[in-house]
Amino acid sequence: MSVTAPAGFEAAGVAAGLKSTGKPDVAVVVNRGPRKVGAAVFTSNRAKANPIIWSQQVIQDRVVEAVVLNSGGANCFTGAFGFQTTHQTAEKAAELLDISAGDVLVCSTGLIGTGDETFRSRVLAGTEQAIAELSADGGDSAAQAIMTTDTVAKTAVISRDGWTIGGMAKGAGMLAPGLATMLVVITTDADLEALEADTALRAATGRTFDRLDSDGCMSTNDQVTLLANAASGVKPDLADFSAALRELCQELAVKLQGDAEGASHDITIRVTNAATEQDAVEVGRSVARNNLFKAAIFGNDPNWGRVLAAIGTTNAQFDPYDVDVWMNGVRVCTQGGPDRPREDVDLAPRATDVLIDLKVGDAEATILTNDLTHDYVHENSAYSS
Known part of the structure; x- marks a missing residue:
């Protein structure tokens, strides 16, 4: 179930035609609350994709209600048209979910430098379709939709005393510290303050994803997001939560390493x-x-x-x-x-x-x-x- 293992989260992954294979390529993850805490870390590459530029603005108030992700196109170095595509994606999700576009993160992965009206229309249609199919069982389909050269979907779940963390990750190449080094969405029904979520995420990624250096190549689209909603009603000790989060991130990092492009060791x-x-x-x-x-x-x-x-x-x-x-x-x-x-x-x-x-x-x-x-x-x- 990955990102839908914690209570209060829904997700879906659909095929919108971005991939020639016909496989799922648009995913949506939604936090149903009661709290809408968000934290994220991004690539430090100066060459940043349009979704990164957008999401770095969105995360400033540490409130996130939804994440829209697509594979089949990085939407990077696509000019003003590309940024408008990202903005319109967030607006489409916001309209359908009755939330603010400023609370929607957007992530993309795929080939750099490509994007046209067909790409935009398929991302928007895929967003609409995925939102229509949202469910508490949609975590696995969402994890499949963010794959590019990945050969397997990468998910992890950790449960503790009354609360749970779930995650999905994408990445098989261009894995170098940045931070972070792939697309990752992590959800938890633990009750966290915004600063606690941010602190825990940075500590976890710094010792896990940031130490995965598969090929020394840093991407333009890397993002790791943590969503927390307090749906469990349990406020964990921050040290206990941080340890569990690091464990989950390490599990996902090892799965990314094990699926690195062409690797035999x-x-x-x-x-x-x-x-x-x-x-x-x-x-x-x-x-x-x-x-x-x-x-x-x-x-x-x-x-x-x-x-x-x-x-x-x-x-x-x-x-x-x-x-x-x-x-x-x-x-x-x-x-x-x-x-x-x-x-x-x-x-x-x-x-x-x-x-x-x-x-x-x-x-x-x-x-x-x-x-x-x-x-x-x-x-x-x-x-x-």
């Missing part, structure tokens, strides 16, 4: 004993974005030299000649030199664990990434064809 890079958490993140990300390392993992080659070469480009505090590296539980490098034979490392499984011990402090961080494959290159070379 899901790589978890854990950096330990760093001077600061920032250093640990910088070191982990340097490896996650190193194409030589990613290509080696694709070839099942435990080439630890590429790990050291990658981390040597950072400003993190450590001695490159006193670093240990493990791959899938085997220490292949110690004190900047070889340890166990490479033949001892089995990189055949999809799950690949890399541990980097910097030996200078007690901070740590984990970065999620994938290998670089022929399939990834092929899929992205043919994306707009």
Whole structure:
């Protein structure tokens, strides 16, 4: 049920003809209250799609009653026509739901630089159709409607003492921190103040989605939204809610990693004993974005030299000649030199664990990434064809 698992939410996903496949491509999520709290984080890419520009204005008062999402077109770099399309989408939803357009977030995903009257008319018609089909069982269809190159819908639900969090996510490529790194809608029937929702969301995304770095490419359309309505009547301890929200975001982030375009290895890079958490993140990300390392993992080659070469480009505090590296539980490098034979490392499984011990402090961080494959290159070379 994903976003409709918490009480007081309805959703739907419909096929409006934006995709040539005929699959669902417009989704609507509605908060029926009693409260209409909203929080969101957006891509930090300076090149922002029209829905991002719109939604950043809408979220200022932290009141959100509905989210309209479409796949099959990013509505980015489409000029004034594109922004008008986004505005009209919000107005259409507002008219049909009898709410303010200023309380409707809009999200789009797909090819950049395309959009015409046909696109606009199909988004508007899809919005109308989805609102007509809204139900408390519509979370799964909504999750399917936001997919692009995704091979599976990505949903998660966590329930605690009388309250629930549900979420749906889309993303299989252009996964790099921004923040955030995909389209995600999260709902909860917990009773939260607006500032509490915003604080919890930023803390959760900062340790989950922001540490998913599949291919180092930041999108123009990334948005993570949290809607809270107090329908459960339960006001949770903020620390308990924040922990549950982070758990749900992590579950969705791992699902995004597992469906990354063309990937054959899901790589978890854990950096330990760093001077600061920032250093640990910088070191982990340097490896996650190193194409030589990613290509080696694709070839099942435990080439630890590429790990050291990658981390040597950072400003993190450590001695490159006193670093240990493990791959899938085997220490292949110690004190900047070889340890166990490479033949001892089995990189055949999809799950690949890399541990980097910097030996200078007690901070740590984990970065999620994938290998670089022929399939990834092929899929992205043919994306707009």
